[in-house]
Amino acid sequence: MKKPDFLDAWSSLQGDILNRACATIKNSGAEDVDAAIEKVPTDFRGFLALLSDAADGRMDKIKKAARDLTAQRFGRTVNLYIPMYLSSSCINKCLYCGFNSSRDYKRRTLELDDVQREGERLRAEGFRNILLVSGEDKRETTIELLENSVKLLKAMDFSFVSIEVAPLSTDEYKRLGDAGLDGVTVYQETYDREIYERVHVAGPKMDFEKRIGAAERVASAGIRSIGIGFLLGLGDFRKDAICLAAHVKYMQKHFWQTNVSVSFPRIHYTPPGFSPENKVSDAQLTRLITAMRLANPDVTLTLSTREAPELRDALFGVGINQASAGSKTVPGGYSLEDSEESENGQFPVVDDRSPAQVAQALLKLGLEQVWKDWDPNLKPVEVSR
């Protein structure tokens, strides 16, 4: 008998179910939103209501419920993490991305002593939670570089090390898990296959099925934590939200020892020649985050420095319990003397406050920044499926 996989679950959502769900969202009114807030964690019907336009009229109430639920589950805290870009070399042609292979600029891949130097700077700032990011190019971001970087960072006392790189095989994830890897982030970009295939025009990333199966390969390899999400602006955010919620539930059900977290990367800047078809407004982003929180009390929700300070401050603790601060999105960005990074980074950093400034902002919001919420002695799980 074939083992169930998420592609099957995703397929069964497409067409009729998604269409009816979207119609339900459209027809949702204030009473539906009130009912959704009443019973928390909210069910599927409630989730749909919270994504609707009617939710905007009840946002104060929704935000209060989301704040209370987040505090209850995670405390009045926000976990801080920092991305370290390992390589900007990429062979994919993704129309929306700053690392798009058709963009002509000098790419860079860090060597291990660069990783050491950058790591030292970041440890000195207080970070214990680090995310290694790279474009997809197996000649540059080799599995050995990943493995050695993970080992090095663990030895430098980063207590949580995760990666956001091209989808790997289960065996490759296992190898990195043995090296000490604690988490993997892989965004589907969009769960709309037609749009996905339209914006990924060249390179291995064109393979929709390989991408959508990545999260369960991560979990099968015993990696403790999986981060998923979609890129806001590509597909219809309501449809993508429903598929993402289904993905969360699927992962929780089939990999009960794996911690699932969700992030909300939103397109702001795009390379010339591309314009997102489905731009998501601040209000819609707020709806999405609060809906996700009220439907999933136990999932860590992350907002990066792509978003403006004011918006981040409005969402810290209101659903969002994890954030980056002081990010640089070019390889070697923390050791750079000049500011060449803004043109050649993967995306522009809009909230460019330092970690200390973000910590101050959190303090004013009645929240505490958490640098360390994991420990090197907590290792990958044994998963039998």
Place this chain on the structure above:
Amino acid sequence: MDGVVKVAVSDDGLVIAGRKFKSRLLLGTGKFRSPAEMARAIEASGAEIVTVALRRVDLNNPDDHILSHIDPSKYLILPNTSGARNAEEAVRLARLARAAGVSDWVKLEVTPEPRYLLPDPVETLKAAEILVKEGFKVLPYINADPILAKRLADIGTVTVMPLGSPIGSNQGIRTKESIAIIIEQSEIPVVVDAGLGAPSHAAEALEMGASAVLVNTAIAVAENPEGMAIAFKKGVEAGREAYLAGLGKPLMTAEASSPVAGLPW
């Protein structure tokens, strides 16, 4: 009835591993909005035992912002192994804490499932066996499983800590019948831990005859944690006094109000 000894509240003390405590309220230190607020809540609660998550603290850093706010001469710091998903991880964490000079007491928390954070009975028993042999004072967090409670007591843990409801759920005691059996059968202190959302829940546990309770979320995320800590303190005291005064115990035949103390069991 003659020969009945009424237990005076002032003599009534909690004893764990041969050590006496006046307070029957244990406090968790997670989820507070600041270390200063945490310290004020601990002070207000009257708690003498506070738990600290080893995954949150930096044992190598003398200025660790949690540990530096808890005076070890005033409080017994009880490290917990939260985050551990098997015996091996829990044991490793406990050994580290002892080696760093934190404590040889350990609250054993083995929770492989990250949503409800329910304790794994098999791995908890395994870890307890190892740690007790190594001389730790083990306080295991368990589901309200009377058989598991007996097995742990048999191997030498110093308490059992059955959950009232899942961590952070604030649902109160949803495992009442099973906890009652554990209390009835236990020769070691029973500390009801997890899910206690209101002082009335804590009072309920003490009224049932539990030796103590552990509270974290309900105090840490209250609008006024210090005030809530005081309320829980009173709830625990009220519950204990009610228990000693003989609250609603099903009595033999038609005895209307015999005191608890002095009955054969």
